[in-house]
Amino acid sequence: MSGKLKDKVCIITGATGGMGRAISATFAASGGLLVLSGRNKEKGMALEKQLKNSIFIQGDVSNAEHNKTLVQVALTNFGRLDILSINAGVLGLGNVVDLPIESWQKTLETNLGAIFYLSKFAIPHLLEGNNGNILINASIAAFKSFPNHPAYCASKAASVALMKQLAVDYAPKLRVNAMCPGPVDTPLLHDSAIAFDNPESAVENAKEKSLLQRLGTPEDIAKLALFLVSDDSSWITGSTINIDGGILNV
Numbered sequence: 169m170s171g172k173l174k175d176k177v178c179i180i181t182g183a184t185g186g187m188g189r190a191i192s193a194t195f196a197a198s199g200g201l202l203v204l205s206g207r208n209k210e211k212g213m214a215l216e217k218q219l220k221n222s223i224f225i226q227g228d229v230s231n232a233e234h235n236k237t238l239v240q241v242a243l244t245n246f247g248r249l250d251i252l253s254i255n256a257g258v259l260g261l262g263n264v265v266d267l268p269i270e271s272w273q274k275t276l277e278t279n280l281g282a283i284f285y286l287s288k289f290a291i292p293h294l295l296e297g298n299n300g301n302i303l304i305n306a307s308i309a310a311f312k313s314f315p316n317h318p319a320y321c322a323s324k325a326a327s328v329a330l331m332k333q334l335a336v337d338y339a340p341k342l343r344v345n346a347m348c349p350g351p352v353d354t355p356l357l358h359d360s361a362i363a364f365d366n367p368e369s370a371v372e373n374a375k376e377k378s379l380l381q382r383l384g385t386p387e388d389i390a391k392l393a394l395f396l397v398s399d400d401s402s403w404i405t406g407s408t409i410n411i412d413g414g415i416l417n418v
């Protein structure tokens with residue numbers, strides 16, 4: 169197999185979701201050796217079967233131990249670790265008064281805590297190579313508020329802050345960046361509609377508001393992810409790249 173990620177060992181979280189699945193397929197087609205994380209065993213096993221050189225590990229990223237296991241599986245099976253693509257995320261919808269404390273905590277632990285856990289266990293091994301790379305899937309919600317999204321927006325803003333801190337602490341050996349997608353056509357986007365005043369038209373409204381008049385596709389995001397983890401972006405670190413059809417510019 170030849171390609172931009174030839175023999176690079178990658179851990180991909182949220183691999184069973186819309187974007188994570190497209191990122192997994194793109195990285196596999198580019199020669200990556202993959203450890204895939206998700207909660208849904210059926211989807212994960214089907215992906216493992218479909219993609220060459222991939223191993224699916226079922227687990228909950230908000231649990232530190234699952235993140236440790238992902239690193240161990242990469243080292244045991246592939247002998248090294250090069251790339252983290254961190255995509256697992258939940259919405260945790262509800263305004264501050266209504267949101268149960270458990271939902272706040274679970275959202276922060278899934279969207280933010282998991283970045284800390286996986287980075288903590290993986291970085292010593294990423295530093296053993298010369299081109300270690302961490303790519304965080306954040307969101308335009310890091311910069312813009314949405315109704316009834318306090319846990320989500322707070323977790324995404326903090327993810328960007330954590331990304332910048334990692335980039336500073338581990339340069340020049342590690343590059344660390346974040347993608348900030350706008351509305352992308354995945355289950356999570358459609359699930360978010362209930363947070364808006366007119367849930368039935370919320371997704372269509374997002375599409376119409378964007379300069380490019382369409383939703384993003386998981387493949388749009390996967391192409392950016394490949395660029396950011398490959399040597400094509402070798403002078404980019406500590407950056408947030410918006411990929412949003414221009415919606416933040418409106």
Ligand SMILES: NC(=O)c1ccc[n+]([C@@H]2O[C@H](COP(=O)([O-])OP(=O)(O)OC[C@H]3O[C@@H](n4cnc5c(N)ncnc54)[C@H](OP(=O)(O)O)[C@@H]3O)[C@@H](O)[C@H]2O)c1
Nearest residue numbers: 182184185186187206207208228229256257307352354356
């Ligand atoms: N879609 C958008 O418009 C949009 C925009 C900006 C940013 N994002 C971000 O992009 C990332 C991917 O989202 P998506 O749109 O692809 O959503 P998705 O299709 O709903 O996928 C979410 C993924 O996260 C996994 N996940 C959630 N909680 C988990 C947990 N506790 N432990 C392990 N895995 C967990 C899910 O696993 P299972 O399915 O196996 O449960 C699934 O693989 C998220 O971080 C999201 O915040 C999305």
